[in-house]
Amino acid sequence: MNDCKLYVITGENYHRGRELLDVMEAAIRGGADIVQLRDKDAAPAELLEKARALRELTRRLGVLFIVNDHPGIALESDADGVHLGQDDLPIEDARRMLGPERIVGISTHSIAQARAAEKAGADYIGVGPVFPTGTKPGRAAVTTAYVAEAAAEIRIPLFAIGGIHPGNADEVLAAGAKRLCAVSAVVGSPDPAAVCRDLRERIERRWGGGLGRGESDGARQAATSIVLNGRPGTTAAATLLGLAEELSLGEKRVVAERNGVVVPRAAWPETEVAEGDRIEFVHFVGGG
Numbered sequence: 001m002n003d004c005k006l007y008v009i010t011g012e013n014y015h016r017g018r019e020l021l022d023v024m025e026a027a028i029r030g031g032a033d034i035v036q037l038r039d040k041d042a043a044p045a046e047l048l049e050k051a052r053a054l055r056e057l058t059r060r061l062g063v064l065f066i067v068n069d070h071p072g073i074a075l076e077s078d079a080d081g082v083h084l085g086q087d088d089l090p091i092e093d094a095r096r097m098l099g100p101e102r103i104v105g106i107s108t109h110s111i112a113q114a115r116a117a118e119k120a121g122a123d124y125i126g127v128g129p130v131f132p133t134g135t136k137p138g139r140a141a142v143t144t145a146y147v148a149e150a151a152a153e154i155r156i157p158l159f160a161i162g163g164i165h166p167g168n169a170d171e172v173l174a175a176g177a178k179r180l181c182a183v184s185a186v187v188g189s190p191d192p193a194a195v196c197r198d199l200r201e202r203i204e205r206r207w208g209g210g211l212g213r214g215e216s217d218g219a220r221q222a223a224t225s226i227v228l229n230g231r232p233g234t235t236a237a238a239t240l241l242g243l244a245e246e247l248s249l250g251e252k253r254v255v256a257e258r259n260g261v262v263v264p265r266a267a268w269p270e271t272e273v274a275e276g277d278r279i280e281f282v283h284f285v286g287g288g
């Protein structure tokens, strides 16, 4: 998940009658590369149904999918991971439930919480709310001072969150955040794709666009620029198999195309991923 830059969280109160999947697909097509299902109102069965639908969408479009608050739903929907709050299940317990491969992220509101999260093995932290926000009413803003403090010290990826929109994103990036997260600015917009494009461009203008997969915040690895499922990106993978594994697709029923030609799975290990390749992974749907 190290190369994820723009995290978009669902917020159906903001969707203005639009379908959840349509809004989130627009966000992903605009540049969101990690998506979270956050729904405080849905009953468990409805939440699971939404999680499964978002899992299918995110897999088809090649982005990560996280479930807020509910490790059990994350497992049942085969999500990539779970996001925990400070008052939720401890990281160690979530890790035991989800195993070493899935992502466990946690909200932090102070440098002490960030240090504890890193020590406990979190894969990423949320840092916020940076600004006051109607999505978390009554929660004090941590300000960009905490963003700067965390960015200077914490080695796992951090996503700045809370009241972030194109008009203030540069301030958050200038404080040291390399990754942004938003709810209302994206899903409340009539054009979620345009807002995501704007936020992504700001991130890339500040930090560069070629952050490779597997890169830690401290060290850049060699990266190959490719177009993956229609979106420009980079990979550190040398082969199609490596790329599929990076995307957690190694075991999945997907068809791969490289530059318009279908590549049989048996040939993935020796099919090199080269600069400028157009690669599509298509989720295989259907029975029989």
Ligand SMILES: Cc1ncc(COP(=O)(O)OP(=O)(O)O)c(N)n1
Residues within 6 Å of the ligand: 007, 009, 036, 038, 068, 069, 083, 084, 085, 086, 088, 105, 106, 107, 108, 125, 126, 127, 159, 161, 181
């Ligand atoms: C990426 C990200 N960061 C922070 C949060 C907030 O989580 P939490 O503090 O548990 O609050 P709720 O979202 O559960 O209201 C998040 N969901 N995602």
Ligand SMILES: Cc1ncsc1CCOP(=O)(O)O
Residues within 6 Å of the ligand: 107, 128, 129, 130, 132, 133, 134, 135, 136, 161, 162, 163, 164, 181, 182, 183, 184, 185
């Ligand atoms: C869930 C959450 N956690 C900290 S701030 C926040 C809300 C972010 O929503 P918005 O981007 O609409 O301010």
Ligand SMILES: [Mg+2]
Residues within 6 Å of the ligand: 068, 069, 083, 084, 085, 088
């Ligand atoms: Mg929570």
